[in-house]
Amino acid sequence: xxxxxxFEGAPVGLAIYMAAQLMSAMQDLYKLTPQPExxxxxxxxxxxxxxxxxxxx
Numbered sequence: 596x597x598x599x600x601x602f603e604g605a606p607v608g609l610a611i612y613m614a615a616q617l618m619s620a621m622q623d624l625y626k627l628t629p630q631p632e633x634x635x636x637x638x639x640x641x642x643x644x645x646x647x648x649x650x651x652x
Contacts, residue, residue: 606646
């Protein structure tokens with residue numbers, strides 16, 4: 596919840612910040628556990644989807 600407060604009034608900035616965190620996490624996960632590959636949908640939901648004003652389907 597601190598991120599929502601920090602980025603209050605800047606939802607696009609929050610989404611961009613979280614997308615950057617997603618990319619960093621994906622790089623780390625691929626290095627640490629190349630098999631099985633991390634599920635991109637699950638990672639997107641965890642890092643970026645919650646930043647949307649309306650839930651993504």
